[in-house]
Amino acid sequence: QKEVEQNSGPLSVPEGAIASLNCTYSDRVSQSFFWYRQYSGKSPELIMSIYSNGDKEDGRFTAQLNKASQYVSLLIRDSQPSDSATYLCAVKPGSGAGSYQLTFGKGTKLSVIP
Amino acid sequence: SAVISQKPSRDICQRGTSLTIQCQVDSQVTMMFWYRQQPGQSLTLIATANQGSEATYESGFVIDKFPISRPNLTFSTLTVSNMSPEDSSIYLCSGERTSSDTQYFGPGTRLTVL
Numbered sequence: 001q002k003e004v005e006q007n008s009g010p011l012s013v014p015e016g017a018i019a020s021l022n023c024t025y026s027d028r029v030s031q032s033f034f035w036y037r038q039y040s041g042k043s044p045e046l047i048m049s050i051y052s053n054g055d056k057e058d059g060r061f062t063a064q065l066n067k068a069s070q071y072v073s074l075l076i077r078d079s080q081p082s083d084s085a086t087y088l089c090a091v092k093p094g095s096g097a098g099s100y101q102l103t104f105g106k107g108t109k110l111s112v113i114p
Numbered sequence: 115s116a117v118i119s120q121k122p123s124r125d126i127c128q129r130g131t132s133l134t135i136q137c138q139v140d141s142q143v144t145m146m147f148w149y150r151q152q153p154g155q156s157l158t159l160i161a162t163a164n165q166g167s168e169a170t171y172e173s174g175f176v177i178d179k180f181p182i183s184r185p186n187l188t189f190s191t192l193t194v195s196n197m198s199p200e201d202s203s204i205y206l207c208s209g210e211r212t213s214s215d216t217q218y219f220g221p222g223t224r225l226t227v228l
Contacts, residue, residue: 032215034216034217036219041224042221042222043204043206043219043220043221043222044157044206044219045219046115046216046217046218049216088156088157090217092215100145100162100210100215101147101159101162102157102159102217104156104157104158105156106155106156107156
């Protein structure tokens with residue numbers, strides 16, 4: 001069974017600090033990795049996607065992927081109170097039947113303290 | 115990102131009744147999915163909505179309980195049948211474009227069953 005694991009938190013960081021969110025996955029053939037942000041009462045919105053080992057930066061967000069360790073992370077620099085939300089890690093297998101299906105982790109709740 | 119709308123945004127229903135949720139996506143979307151998010155939980159895929167044919171259901175979800183239609187490329191409905199309080203959840207429609215393997219989510223339907 002494909003699993004995606006995240007620390008449920010809550011993770012509390014002071015404003016301006018770096019927030020580090022982690023995710024591990026069980027399916028070694030996974031090829032596509034996504035981070036979604038979900039505010040309370042809202043639907044998930046895509047923050048980042050990453051497909052290759054290494055870092056991918058977009059503004060204050062950096063996604064990191066290590067396929068050998070089956071690990072993906074999201075760093076948020078200069079954290080703002082508006083970043084307070086639940087962050088969902090999602091993984092998609094590379095090919096074959098069901099290759100379009102996302103498996104979600106349970107999410108990490110981030111709280112940025114002013 | 116894809117433009118996805120859902121209605122109703124919320125509803126309160128009586129036990130034993132049924133509710134149909136509508137999802138409209140933009141013309142760039144080819145794949146459509148329905149998810150359930152129970153209180154405090156992550157997203158669980160209910161089914162993939164297939165245009166002009168029966169939906170593909172995930173383990174634990176059956177057509178009699180969650181009939182899905184997709185009469186054309188940009189429209190799908192999910193019906194929650196014979197509802198019980200355990201069906202109280204947020205139901206989310208998502209879409210994926212051919213040009214990218216990224217899923218975008220509609221605003222969701224918050225269902226409460228009394």
